[in-house]
Amino acid sequence: MTATASGAFGRDAFQLVLLRRMADFCPDLADQARGRLGASLADQREANKRWQAMVRSPRSRGALARYRSVLGPAERTEPRTIGDLSCEAHLWPLSLWPSLRFEVLAAPDGAVWNEWLVRAPGLPGPVLAGPADLRPWEATVDEVARAFAPVRPMEGTAPTRWRLAFTGAGGADGAYVAEFTYGLLQRVERTAPPHP
Structure with missing residues (x-):
């Protein structure tokens, strides 16, 4: 091992x-x-x-060098622009999640801005028509944010965690908070009942 x-x-x-x-x-x-x-x-x-x-x-050696030493050469590296900032996205496959990639966003100086699991380029994500479709380990932060826009990002309970608050079907399904670890959905909790 x-x-x-x-x-x-x-x-x-x-x-x-x-x-x-x-x-x-x-x-x-x-x-x-x-x-x-x-x-x-x-x-x-x-x-x-x-x-x-x-x-x-x-x-x-710095976060990006550490990932390279552990994971080897990235499967894919591509430029990214986030707002006014330019960075590089480095993606690695992991055997436990074959349809995902571990993505590290790094600044030009090598500083790491973000590291998490994302859908592999070109592969379809889950169909997320409503909160009932949100199952652990099946969706990423980006996929949930797109499916239930607008969402409200919330502070996570640890550095590797993210939370998104959203409403289902314009509020008709109630309000929810989705919790993620390393960008992968872990659980969804209803925080307000459906509108009558």
Whole structure:
């Protein structure tokens, strides 16, 4: 297993780090995914410990270089413009989520602005006609934001988490908050009842 102390820290170990945070919301899905990697809970703890050590190391090479060292060369790199800012999007495939890519948005100086899971270019996302279509691990932040626009971004409960507030069918279905970890939907909670 790549998460052991003697092995190289690679994609499988990195996926264990993502799963550790997702297990806070969806422990059953995270356990099944960990099993597909052939990893134990001890492997997952070790992977997280090693990742945190890399992130906090005073000799750290910077976030983008760290991702490259762990995930290898990006499958795809493309320029992006967000408002007035120019950056590069680096995308890597991960075996647990074959229809998604781990995307890192980096400034020209290599500083990382955002890192999360997005739909792989050219692949269709889920059909999201209403809140009932929102299932854990099936939609990304961007897909939910488009399907239920306008949405209101809310502060997440941790650095790797995002939340979106929205109403279903113009309020007729009530108000909701969708929670994401690393950009992937974890749960949806109704916060207000439907309009009569």
